[in-house]
Amino acid sequence: MADIELIITNATIATASDTLPNTDIAISHGKIFLLGQNLPALFPTAPTLSADGAYVLPGGVDSHVHLQQDNSPTGDTWETGTRSAIAGGTTTVLAFASQKRTDESLFPVVEEYHRRARGNAHCDYGFHLILSNPTPHILENELPILVKEEGISSVKLYMTYQPMRLRDSELLDVMGTTRSLGMTTMIHAENADMIDWMTRRLEARGHVQPYAHALARPNIAEDEATYRALSLAQLADVPILIVHMSSAVAAGHVRRAQTKLLPVHAETCPHYLFFTAEKLRGEGFSGAMCVCSPALRESAMDLDAMWDGLVNGTFTTFSSDHAPAKYDHPLGKKKGTETFTQIPNGLPGLETRMPSLFCAGVLTGRLSVQKFVELTASNPAKLYGLSDTKGTIAPGYDADLVIWYPTPEQAEAFAEKTGKTTGSKGMTPFKLSNAMLHHDIDYTPFEGMEFTNWPRYTILRGKVVYDRDGAGVVGVRGDGGYLKRGRSTLSRPRGVFVNEFDPYAT
Ligand code: DUC
Ligand code: ZN
Ligand code: ZN
Numbered sequence: 001m002a003d004i005e006l007i008i009t010n011a012t013i014a015t016a017s018d019t020l021p022n023t024d025i026a027i028s029h030g031k032i033f034l035l036g037q038n039l040p041a042l043f044p045t046a047p048t049l050s051a052d053g054a055y056v057l058p059g060g061v062d063s064h065v066h067l068q069q070d071n072s073p074t075g076d077t078w079e080t081g082t083r084s085a086i087a088g089g090t091t092t093v094l095a096f097a098s099q100k101r102t103d104e105s106l107f108p109v110v111e112e113y114h115r116r117a118r119g120n121a122h123c124d125y126g127f128h129l130i131l132s133n134p135t136p137h138i139l140e141n142e143l144p145i146l147v148k149e150e151g152i153s154s155v156k157l158y159m160t161y162q163p164m165r166l167r168d169s170e171l172l173d174v175m176g177t178t179r180s181l182g183m184t185t186m187i188h189a190e191n192a193d194m195i196d197w198m199t200r201r202l203e204a205r206g207h208v209q210p211y212a213h214a215l216a217r218p219n220i221a222e223d224e225a226t227y228r229a230l231s232l233a234q235l236a237d238v239p240i241l242i243v244h245m246s247s248a249v250a251a252g253h254v255r256r257a258q259t260k261l262l263p264v265h266a267e268t269c270p271h272y273l274f275f276t277a278e279k280l281r282g283e284g285f286s287g288a289m290c291v292c293s294p295a296l297r298e299s300a301m302d303l304d305a306m307w308d309g310l311v312n313g314t315f316t317t318f319s320s321d322h323a324p325a326k327y328d329h330p331l332g333k334k335k336g337t338e339t340f341t342q343i344p345n346g347l348p349g350l351e352t353r354m355p356s357l358f359c360a361g362v363l364t365g366r367l368s369v370q371k372f373v374e375l376t377a378s379n380p381a382k383l384y385g386l387s388d389t390k391g392t393i394a395p396g397y398d399a400d401l402v403i404w405y406p407t408p409e410q411a412e413a414f415a416e417k418t419g420k421t422t423g424s425k426g427m428t429p430f431k432l433s434n435a436m437l438h439h440d441i442d443y444t445p446f447e448g449m450e451f452t453n454w455p456r457y458t459i460l461r462g463k464v465v466y467d468r469d470g471a472g473v474v475g476v477r478g479d480g481g482y483l484k485r486g487r488s489t490l491s492r493p494r495g496v497f498v499n500e501f502d503p504y505a506t
Helices: 078-087 107-117 136-150 168-181 192-204 212-216 219-236 248-259 277-281 286-290 300-312 353-362 369-383 408-418
Strands: 006-014 019-028 031-036 048-050 055-058 060-065 090-098 124-130 154-158 184-188 240-245 264-268 401-404 455-460 463-467
Touching (some): 006 401, 055 369, 060 078, 060 353, 060 369, 078 090, 078 455, 078 463, 090 107, 107 136, 124 136, 136 168, 154 168, 168 184, 184 219, 192 212, 192 219, 212 277, 219 248, 240 248, 248 264, 300 369, 353 369
Parallel strands (some): 006 048, 060 090, 090 124, 124 154, 184 240, 240 264
Antiparallel strands (some): 006 019, 019 031, 055 401, 401 455, 455 463
């Protein structure tokens, strides 16, 4: 008889493709063992957890997270960041191991990030590499080893930020290597020279307040770089993902490329759904809290375009880009009191990513629950080489699960159908305050926003790690383990070139 450690009963399971009502989930050795009905009768001694009338969805996979990077001394640590992840229904994070321009080898970089994360994570994790000095030695000799032995199957490349930006020829060289190694290539697409040119002029005329950040990084800088990144990827015949997209025109470039069947993916983030640049005009210096790149956009039309892109498939993933800095700290946001150029870029959002989209998307009917699962868990798992263990609810997969309280309607439907009442009549809507969150940051851009739901339980490989109405975070640091990843199962090079010349032919 199988060793069943937990049975979740009466779940309404949703995956990226289906909804299965009234299903029990039996978990053994941290994996989903069996889905079925009346499973407690089969395994009478197994402990049970009721999901009467509630959705049970795959644990979130947040594929764009910055933790404990050198350039963010006041941000979250691996412990505090992953603690906030599980409290928001995320059970896997993919964060960055970041190479500095002066680093001649990636091995010490990766080892250092292992040291920071090891034994400290509340959820499972993997690393993307940020490449800012892609020497021929690194491309030819080191990346193949990191893919094979460390299971690091993705890189992020920057087209902006002087310390990290790569020239077009460097981007092409890296793409040639990632193509041959089957790595997923993430691109931060903004035109560095446009931004620098605007920044110099703004500062020279005394525009140094947080709001000038948005003026310095107009939509056109994202439009141009996105189109260029797509063109470079087409030339190199390499699949790419444009990260943290924020504007309608740039998303249109992606959409058209996808229509031409180019293997192009894109990501957007919560802050580009909910906030405009008006946030940067907050009282005094408070606009600094919402300084991020790309900048929040002026027009609500861009926000609508991001929602449309989630629904119509332009965006493959929905990630937090959690890259916080404390507000009231001389090395945090306050570093930029003299001029916006010194404000660290980035916002906290790991904990609020899943609940914000669940409430404003699924519960309002704007997004199907299947699409929610696809964007927040299944697609990031597939794109980043975790498709055999994470991102769905099926026998053999890791038992990473989130139980969402039933809404009042779900509770009522359950009662009508079964004659039983659910444990909850549905959550009372509440206004979020930073004190409710589990990160180590002194603000949230979602302060005061109404939430109609929040994960009730988060389960990591069969273990309850978050119990919202009980003791809160009940997991411990070290629960999370390192994930060696494989290659993307979403796309691969097409073997189609822009003319008769195959640039990879030997
Ligand atoms: N933009 C990035 O590219 N990374 C971290 C934070 C941000 O705002
Ligand atoms: Zn970026
Ligand atoms: Zn980022």
